[in-house]
Amino acid sequence: MGLSKTTLVVLVTLQCLFSCAYLVAAQGSWALLNNNAGISSMHTAVTHMNTVIMLDRTNTGPSAIKLPNGRCRNQPVERISKVDCYVHSVMFNPGNNQVRPLYVYTDTWCSSGQFFDNGRMVQTRGDFEGNRKIRTLQPCGVGDNCDWIELGENLATGRWYSSNQLLPSDNNLYPFVYLLPNGDLFVFTNRNFVQLNWNSSKVVRGYPQILENPRNYPSAGSAVMLPLTWQTGFGFAQIMVCGGAAAGASNARNANAPASFSCGTIVASSGNPVWAMQNMPIRRVMGDMINLPTGDILIINGAQNGYQGWGKANNPALNPVNYNPVTKQFQIYAKTNIPRMYHSTANLLSDGRVLLAESNTHQFYTYNGQYPTDLRVEAFSPPYLGAGFNGVRPAIQGYPNRIKYKQVFVVNFAVGQRVGAVEGQRQMKLKTMLPTKAGNGWSVQVTAVPENTIAPPTYYLLFVVQNGIPSKGVWIKQNN
Template identity: 30%
Template sequence: MALMNNGQVLIVAGSGYDATVTNFEAAVWDPRTGTISRQSLGWDMFCNGMVVLPDGRVFINGGNLQYHPFRGEPRNSVFDPTTGQFTDLENMAHGRWYPTVTTLGDGSVMTFSGLSETGSTNSTVEIYRVGSGWSPEYESGWIPPLYPRMHLVPDGNVFASGPMAETMTFDTASKTWFGVASTNYNRMRTYGSSVLLPLSPADGYKARVMIFGGADPATATTEIIDLSAAAPRWQYGPPMSQPRIEMNATILPNGTVLALGGSANDEDASTASLNADLYDPDTNTFSSAGANAFPRLYHSNSLLLADGTVAVLGGNPLQGMYEPHIEIYSPAYLFNADGSLATRPRITGVAGAIAYGSAFAVQTPNAADIASVVLVRPGSPTHAFDQDQRLVRLSYNAGSGVLNVTAPPTGNIAPPGYYMLFVLSSAGVPSTASFVRLTADFSLSATPASQTVLPGGSTSYTATVAAGTGPTGAVAFSVSGLPSGATAAFTPASVNGSGSTTMRVATSLTTPLGTYPLTIIASGGGLVRREAVTLTVGASVMTMPGLP
């Protein structure tokens, strides 16, 4: 499931853990009206990976090709919240069932793990870019667990925090993995959860990751690692009130983490963990967050909504058995000490799009009482882990009826796309969120406009990226429209912010003669730019001096 920028929630069930189901389904739930709209799918997206692309469409990665034994789909799709329609995208090299997808700092999406179409674990990384499709496969050299817990961290790399005991990092530049540290628990934290704790400019966006529970029988332990340390290592955090497998962990606008659901024994409602816990990173303590009414086991989720409440839903302990109730958790920050509703600050105006590193204005009549401004990336949880949630605190100063706020500096801190913007009062009460799009801008040009080459020969073009508002981070290049037998290579393959690349086009002796329109594509910061050039394959006509 995923929260979309219209405040609605996309739920993709597919066959819903029932091998007899052939009508694969998805639904859109509107928390404001309580309505649920169902629709059929063209293929089984059950147990996919899901994130929201920078343009607001929901990206669905892989799914179920076969039950018993399970095999993974190579297909992918996007759901457009504007049209309400699914559209299939380019296939991956191999299938993935139970993959993890992670939005990178340039807006591309990394997928890892999952069962392939043959039923083996897919140990490669692939990276998807809107407009240019999938990268080559990058072999990891190790066999990952299914649904690994992965986080983009501020250095641009991706940290895999579990559920395995030996945690790893993927270097997005070299496309290689390296070990980081072993957990103290030193066992598989199966269906435990993991959260990248809030990032803040006050401490240089220090990256700390916390892992919760997991294993069967489950543990109540937690651990925290500071990835900014010279030699990062895991340290035990405070224990939760109950052991949890199949749990969920959701970041709230005030930076605390709601840990709830699961059970002591996997898929056993008689050992359900109904007591919710609230972790405070500032004090490194848990406090009680009440209790939910229904066991939340396998295939349960929790999701922060734009009004600051948390939706708790699902549960599928046995094939064909489902928990239909949706619960809404209202955190204590929404109430006064006497139980009455707290007065909430209001956002009365903000730009729909903000650029990296730029100043932007948030209109609010409560400016003098605002103690915190945050961006929260809409969540997309599945199988005890939210694959895209993060909270970034923003620096600001208050004026008369306005907050002058500075956007995050790079996509590695806050990947491009839509965020919920919350302002919080001095009492810690959050506003209802306004959705804003964090983005950058750049232009693309190419010279010369046309080139002629003989079959078997090569030629080149220069493509240049010029940065506009805000840093774009890495901008990668690709080309479409090449004739058969022709290849293209970019040197360098990407530029950081601004710069030029040389596109060398090589033809073969069998490349057909003709004139071909090529499209050079540059993608970065969640944006895609295209520039047209022409390639003519054939003998050029030479004009001799003195001849007409």
């Protein structure tokens, strides 16, 4: 899974009025970026510097690369290698597809993390000696040497399989957790869902149980918040939960149990919420769900049988699936030939590609047998990145680096062929005015979200999208 992150995608969508012949109909494409990243990334996070933090656990024994300059980790309470000269975290550069070794001291197995308002990654907890630890990494540009820093202060309580969610006050709390527009948290484990007021630490209300199978570890479903819209005052919050292992699969230790086809969507902000159920075209456990620049959802990675754990699944789900929240339709995309099951990750890059990293279904790095440890990094290019659409692909030319809540700001962009009108859209769908000609390009006026319960202060990606064809994204800092 990817580390918890607040890379909410801002979109300015140019709608087609007359010529829609270029609408996307392909299945996307795959590219191998790095044949050996050195580690199997259990957690992956894209920074606002357009670099990628990759992090494995430390108790795997030797990885595929050593720490530089003869450095070793001397950790007397480590259970596998008390003197460990191997890398367990790297910084990946999508520009040249190379990695730089990072140094992590305590075990990060089944930890969690979150970017704070200044862009710093705060990574907490883990296993054994790492159970109460706090680690930070301030992202830096390519060529710099930022690295993990482990704080001397420990958390009051040790947790394993915990979650982190950025809150409006910049506090940080593997249950699934989403910040609702009213500032409360939507939390769920297995089939049970609650609304939690984090200020009072009280459960405000419960939600109906989702139908069919459980969805959390070791059942390993996936979830996403669908785009909020300015038309509803950013108050219509929908959570979509998909896949997972069959009920009882882990108790029966049945690695062949067919995973779930089902997806459930609930309006978490509704006074009378109910689950709307649909079936995906491919059953999936241990999948990832990604908000794309188009407002669609990409469902990727995982297996079609079994449950989460070492050697507990088979029949990899090689085809990504796209979900359109407006039409409520699924579409199968082109498949990869690299299985990505337990401890694999998926993240959106600023150029619109989806980065896929590693897979390890074994306790240690194991390079033989069925589903060996995989250290390869690849990228999936959704259909909107096809070269045939470059003539209608916008290119952002001007934008503010920082914005405040409710601020009206201007985005300048160029595009080879302009067709259609403009509407505001975002995974915060922002309010926009009609674009106007500005020199050799175009200018559009955009209104930022109204408050920090919609988008807490941190860095966000902004795209300009014309009829499903996005520009490259740029990072904007949302301030109070």
